[in-house]
Structure formats: C-alpha cells, structure tokens
Amino acid sequence: MKHRTVKLTLAVILVLLFMVSCAKAAKGAVSGVALRDGKPASGTIRILDPSTLNPIAENKIYKDGKFFIKDVPTGEWLIALTGRTGGVIGNYQYVIVRGIGMTPDLEFDVMVEDPKAQKLIDKASGSEDSEEPQE
DSSP: OHHHHHHHHHHHHHHHHHHHHHHHTTEEEEEEEEEETTEEOOSEEEEEOTTTOOEEEEEEOOGGGEEEEEEEESEEEEEEEEOTTSOEEEEEEEEEEOSSSEEEEEEEETTSOOHHHHHHHHHHHTOTTOOOOOO
16 A cells, blocks of 8 residues: 555656746747848847737857747737847837747848738737738
8 A cells, every 4th residue: 555655656746847847848939030121139128928028038149140939929010120229220020939949040020010920910800801011
C-alpha cells in the first residue's frame, strides 16, 4: 500500500510539472527587421494590445533594424516602432503569436499601411465597419 501511495504521489507531481510547462509554453517570440522608408529603423519595437493600445512586450532595435522580443503571449497583436518619447512612428503592423517557438521573421516598413492591423483595431474597438481613415 505504501508503494502505491508513493507512485500516486509521483504521478500527481509529474502531471503538475507538465501543466506548469505547458502554461509557460503559451508564450512565444517575435523577431524580424523593421524598416522606415525602406531603410533600417532605430528605436524600440512594441507589441501592443489592439483593444487598449497598451504595450505587452517590447525591446530595442538592434543594428540593421533587427529586433527580437521574447515572452509574448499568444494572440493577435499590433506591432509598432516607437521613438524616444514612446510615440508610434508610422503605422501599426499586424502580428500573430501562436506560442511555442518563434513567429517567423517579420520584415515590415512602418511607413506602409497594413490593412490587417487596421482590421484588428476595428475588431477590437467593436467598429468593424468604421469609415474613419487611419492617420
């Protein structure tokens, strides 16, 4: 009986460890190159919640416009280039994070409008048929 209790305890511990590791795997990473008018951008890349535009993850841009952001929750997000004051430079871009692993390298020019990003903003704000143009 004592061995059975020990085996059951070990099984419960293994299940709990598996559940914890799966919960941590619900985050992913995003990498790529940010351009501004076709040239490597500098500043900070932020992943934003489309419903509030609050940042959920960010990192500085490295040499040649390259960036890497880890621990990004799964979901559909906006990605944006921000300057020293924290304001968005150019347009929002769309990114989807699926968890385990990395989102394939993105390459986007912040000065080019991304219709998927605007659609996500409209969806998050509840105005999918919004007629207001993006500035």
